[in-house]
Amino acid sequence: MKTRFLTLAATAAALAFGTMAAQAAVKGCWVYVGPIGDFGYSYQHHQGLLQAKEKFGDELETSYLESVPEGADAERAIERLARSGCNIIFTTSFGFMDATNKVAGKFPDVKFEHATGYKREHPNVSTYNSRFYEGRYVQGIIAAKLSKAGVAGYIASFPIPEVVMGINAFVLGAQSVNPDFKVKVVWANTWFDAGKEADAAKALIDQGVDIITQHTDSTAPMQVATERGIKAFGQASDMIKFGPETQLTSIVDDWGPYYIERIQALIDGTWKQQDVWGGMKEGHVVMAPYTNMPDDVKKAAEEAEAKIKSGSFNPFTGPIKKQDGSEWLKDGEVAEDGVLLGMNFYIQGVDDQLPQ
């Protein structure tokens, strides 16, 4: 109870209970962009923390700050954690990238792990991410097979590579079934505002989409889809409870194994800088059960998932053209990770203008 209170005052939090478990070998700290109660992105990271805690028991002391805004506050929050005796700090949102690197420069003995970013300016900074686009490709296939309207609605957050990549993968999956499939994109310009996400879903449905997918963090779009009687994909966690007859599947972020692996490495003294981008193969990206769809669609989805899992197929395999018609990938060419991580363009067939 006490913990919860303190975490909200982002500046005061970390110092307060640095002494609670003196015998712990390692102190792991987490910085979340949203509340752990979002039942989406930050919730899943926190589940990872809990998994690590369960695994290491008294060996690991944990602390976290939630709802830390991306920007100037983030640097202060991360620095506080570093000062409070954290040995390893996981900063879990793209917008913490510069702040993480800045603080890492000042605390060379603390390990920093930044999720979804690409900057590693100091040897004590690692980056990690999951290949969520693999799941989005599978969702695209399902959407194209199920949609009667031939158009799906996509609620996006911010035009960062992670999100753009997701939209492209979804469209590629859909096009592999129906080349004329359309996707309407609405940018909510927030990760987390249940009301706004619900409004976006309603707007999309009013414009005729019959499947909703989202890259924002709340369960609101799922509820709206249920109310209006259409299908939807969950985001970050299994949202089936919010749409028992609506959810088709959900990309579940399972960060636990990675957190355990890295903390173990730190305890063993084998922690090294790295850039990990795990996908279905590594178990970082897990699909929630395929529900509310006919067997043939389910089978197609499972086949695609198996293909990606085995490593024999990458959704970003050419020929793929950019939105303006210019060639991006030649036949059989596979996109490089570096290009994907900096993705700032749409592929052909996306019916939206990418905000710059």
Next chain:
Amino acid sequence: MLEQIIITIATAATPLLIASIGELVVERSGVLNLGVEGMMVMGAVTGFGVALLTGSPWLGVLAAIIVGALFSLLFGFLTLTLVTNQVATGLALTLLGLGLSGMIGESFVGLPGVKLAAIYIPGLTDLPFVGKLLFGQDPIFYLSILLTVGVAWFLFRTRAGLTLRAVGDNHGSAHALGINVIGIRYLAVMFGGACAGLAGGFLSLVYTPQWIENMTAGRGWIALALVVFASWRPLRVLAGAYLFGAVSIGQLHAQALGIGIPSQLLSSLPYLATILVLVLISRNKRLTMINTPASLGRPFVPDR
């Protein structure tokens, strides 16, 4: 489709309207309560929790109203009885509300809630186009309209309303006339709290029937701004809330249509449009002066 869109707009505008109307009464009595967001989120979590535990959304609504009022009583006690700084206390109320609600709501996360059903009147609700719009929305929508009209009538057409405005304009004179300034302000603050609580309950019982931390997402602040931009006039608050709602929903539709305007610009439109329009309608400086409660935010200590 148009009917659906208008209903969506009404849903977006209703919580803003209710919270703003409550705050308007508070400010008309000369008290500035910046704790709207905190009271709202407390209303949201209790409304959700009570509805979930009892299975009755109406009990949830009632609980949201009561908790909002009780929570504002804390603000009232601090600022009116102990004469603390209103701005600081209001901000503290918001922070406390956001933290406390997160703590209370911890076990509600990830649970689907109970939705307050829209009303249905056989015959009328089924009318083409206007049926659902006029006779098929959730009950709180109708309440919000009644509340606005009621407050406008109360403030400008009743003796009690005149007294409340007098307290807000010049608490010294009001006190000299034998009016119980502190008592009236307590009532006003509690009314504001009840409204904010109801607005919060609307979020977690109608708008998006679920509990998520910080689910108010800044709506309390927008409600506060609306009061000022509407120059403390209830019907302008109504206009402002619906304008804000309309542009918010409109920009989403514009995006879905793919008209090619940058989404960041579209997202800021509700704020820009609302400010612009409300500034335009309150251009008359003398009228604005007359409407601004002169004692707003000033502490009152009756001489003994």
